[in-house]
Amino acid sequence: MAQAPVGRILVVEDERSISGPFAEALRRAGFEALVTGTAAGALELAEQSEPDLVMLDLALPDGDGRDVCRELRRRSDVPIVMLTARGTEMDKIVGLELGADDYVVKPFSAAEVISRIRAVLRRSAGRDAGAASTSPISIGEVELDPAARIVRLRGAELDLSRKEFDLLAELMRHAGHVVTREDLMSRVWDVNWFGSTKTLDVHIGWLRRKLGDDPAHPAFIETVRGVGFRFADPE
Numbered sequence: 001m002a003q004a005p006v007g008r009i010l011v012v013e014d015e016r017s018i019s020g021p022f023a024e025a026l027r028r029a030g031f032e033a034l035v036t037g038t039a040a041g042a043l044e045l046a047e048q049s050e051p052d053l054v055m056l057d058l059a060l061p062d063g064d065g066r067d068v069c070r071e072l073r074r075r076s077d078v079p080i081v082m083l084t085a086r087g088t089e090m091d092k093i094v095g096l097e098l099g100a101d102d103y104v105v106k107p108f109s110a111a112e113v114i115s116r117i118r119a120v121l122r123r124s125a126g127r128d129a130g131a132a133s134t135s136p137i138s139i140g141e142v143e144l145d146p147a148a149r150i151v152r153l154r155g156a157e158l159d160l161s162r163k164e165f166d167l168l169a170e171l172m173r174h175a176g177h178v179v180t181r182e183d184l185m186s187r188v189w190d191v192n193w194f195g196s197t198k199t200l201d202v203h204i205g206w207l208r209r210k211l212g213d214d215p216a217h218p219a220f221i222e223t224v225r226g227v228g229f230r231f232a233d234p235e
Contacts (some may be wrong), residue, residue, distance in 0.1 A: 041062075056068060081120060170183075171221065
């Protein structure tokens with residue numbers, strides 16, 4: 001009897017020399033693989049097939065993968081792994097800020113990427129389970145609803161990226177206590193994250209700006225130098 005697929009992966013890549021072998025590697029690993037080489041095809045297939053994860057190339061013949069990422073994130077919380085030939089730190093940070101869950105640079109090992117896909121899916125499943133069982137958190141002027149993934153500051157809803165929301169949720173759950181850099185990286189990104197922890201500092205900076213927080217005199221997110229960050233508890 002054939003084994004049921006462990007997840008449906010949408011591969012958006014216009015180079016058939018990459019998409020074909022990788023799709024076959026996914027199938028051998030027990031996944032169902034759907035392949036398209038265009039931005040339009042990506043949005044159409046994502047709507048029709050409801051994939052468990054999207055592997056998204058940035059350079060597509062009919063558009064920019066970053067625009068596809070923005071649209072996918074507007075529609076849903078489907079995990080997204082970006083695929084590109086560019087590998088600078090800023091490229092990675094921009095991709096993650098757009099809502100991607102991970103970033104893979106060509107050329108890549110299919111085995112490594114499949115391992116990272118499994119990690120993203122596990123993290124996504126854990127986040128969804130946690131959101132369903134976690135009550136809203138209200139600390140001072142900030143209200144966070146994990147189930148609805150909504151944050152309000154003084155009653156006004158904030159426009160946060162996925163990573164910014166997850167970072168704030170972790171900090172608010174431990175308000176008044178320091179959360180180490182290592183714990184934030186493992187909980188919000190992945191225990192096997194290969195990139196620089198500078199990504200964390202950049203996201204904390206974006207989150208502070210959206211909260212209107214002054215790093216020199218923070219009302220919300222305090223830096224504990226050399227250790228991590230703490231969400232201030234007014235009590």
